[in-house]
Amino acid sequence: QLPIVAIVGRPNVGKSTLFNRLVGKKLALVDDRPGVTRDRREGDAHLLGLDFRVIDTAGYEDEDPDTLPGRMRRQTEAAVSEADVALFLVDARAGVMPLDEEIARWLRSSDTPIVLAANKAEGRAAEQGILEALALGFGDPVQLSAEHGEGVGDLFEALLPYI
Numbered sequence: 213q214l215p216i217v218a219i220v221g222r223p224n225v226g227k228s229t230l231f232n233r234l235v236g237k238k239l240a241l242v243d244d245r246p247g248v249t250r251d252r253r254e255g256d257a258h259l260l261g262l263d264f265r266v267i268d269t270a271g272y273e274d275e276d277p278d279t280l281p282g283r284m285r286r287q288t289e290a291a292v293s294e295a296d297v298a299l300f301l302v303d304a305r306a307g308v309m310p311l312d313e314e315i316a317r318w319l320r321s322s323d324t325p326i327v328l329a330a331n332k333a334e335g336r337a338a339e340q341g342i343l344e345a346l347a348l349g350f351g352d353p354v355q356l357s358a359e360h361g362e363g364v365g366d367l368f369e370a371l372l373p374y375i
């Protein structure tokens with residue numbers, strides 16, 4: 213039984229891009245439209261010698277992106293409760309949004325350890341968002357660029373205590 217890492221975050225922060233990078237196959241659907249991953253995906257990940265199971269939690273289409281639909285909430289809660297660690301992803305370019313804060317509130321009330329990561333952290337456009345992520349209260353965010361494969365070593369170090 214591999215340890216489980218659940219990737220959680222609002223639509224469009226790059227959860228599926230990171231999942232694909234960790235699993236190394238195009239198992240999760242990545243799309244510009246927010247919340248296009250409709251089903252939860254799982255895969256076996258390998259990261260610098262760490263092996264774990266990774267869950268890409270679902271968002272979905274045809275819902276108001278500014279509210280947190282019940283189905284997403286239930287799926288996210290189920291994934292987080294079975295995980296050894298939740299990887300909470302925010303978008304460093306977009307900055308912290310109300311939905312990120314709402315997700316942060318439930319994660320804080322969960323027993324699962326949380327690792328915060330600021331994705332899309334490449335370039336100066338991410339600086340303000342990284343500061344906003346720090347203010348969420350989960351410590352220094354791991355700075356990631358899932359698309360460019362940056363920050364993998366820091367992610368490894370952040371996950372290591374839990375898996």
Ligand code: GDP
Pocket residue numbers: 221222223224225226227228229230241242243244246247248249271331332333334356357358359360
């Ligand atoms: P999800 O809804 O959280 O699963 O997000 P996706 O993985 O579908 O990504 C949403 C969009 O963000 C896509 O257009 C990705 O190409 C883009 N994206 C993902 N990671 C990065 C990154 O590290 N940097 C930048 N600039 N864009 C990214």
Ligand code: MG
Pocket residue numbers: 227228229240241242247248249271
């Ligand atoms: Mg997705």
